[in-house]
Amino acid sequence: MAVILSVSGSPSATSRTSRLLRHLDARLESDGHEVVPLDVRDLPAQALLGADPGHPAIARVAALVDRADGLVVGTPVYKAAYSGVLKALLDLLPQYALAGKTVLPLATGGSVAHVLAVDYALRPVLNSMGAGHITQGWFVVDKEITVSADGQVTVAASAAAPLYDVLGRFSAALSPAGSRPTLYATG
Known part of the structure; x- marks a missing residue:
């Protein structure tokens, strides 16, 4: 199937954003x-x-982006926008690094007051980088993401169904024509 680069733009090692992305991965x-x-x-x-776009680590990321068919780009919302570390990385990639790519923008935050950050902050930069298709993005409130002591992620039922629907649509957009996407259960 497709190669997907799953990018967590969180600066925190214990981030709900990162854990949610790995769960979706x-x-x-x-x-x-x-x-x-x-x-x-x-x-x-x-x-x-x-x-420094010539730094080996940044060049490696640029190669990963180039190889990918699609990207999931997740970020916590800070001050009504995506994270600064994500911005720093996106600024170092080539202008049209996302040309021909299918992209799923995701965000997490403490309040539904930040839900528009997906469409008004993250989507425009992904579009400016030439993304071929930006699927419907999604915002998950932090309190709807639970991480157990052993690291297992659970998404509250109220958020799980629409989140998994968006993920399924992204997966289908990457699938060859005529194939049937998996419908994700909400558990």
Whole structure:
């Protein structure tokens, strides 16, 4: 199937955003996709803050983006926008790095007051980078994401059904014409 780059734009190692993305990665893998996880926080700060597109780690990310058929781009919402580390990375990629790619924008935040960040902050930058198809994005309130002591993620039933529907549509957009996407259960 498709190669998907799953990008977490969270600066926190214990982020609900990152954990949610890894949970969704497993669902995409069960649908037959190859998923490559990328946590922007693991990239060298000097390369990001120094705006060094030639740094080997940034060049590696650019190669991953080039290889991918699609990207899931997740971010926590800070000050009504996507994270600064995600912005730093996107600024270092080539202008049309997303040309021909299918992209699923996702965001998490403490309040539904930030729901528009997906469409008014994240979507425009993905579009400006030439994304071939940006599927419907989704916002999940932090309190709807539970992480158990062993790291298992559970999404509240009220958020799970629409989130998994959006994920299924993204998966279908990556699938060859005529194939049937998996319908994800909400559990």
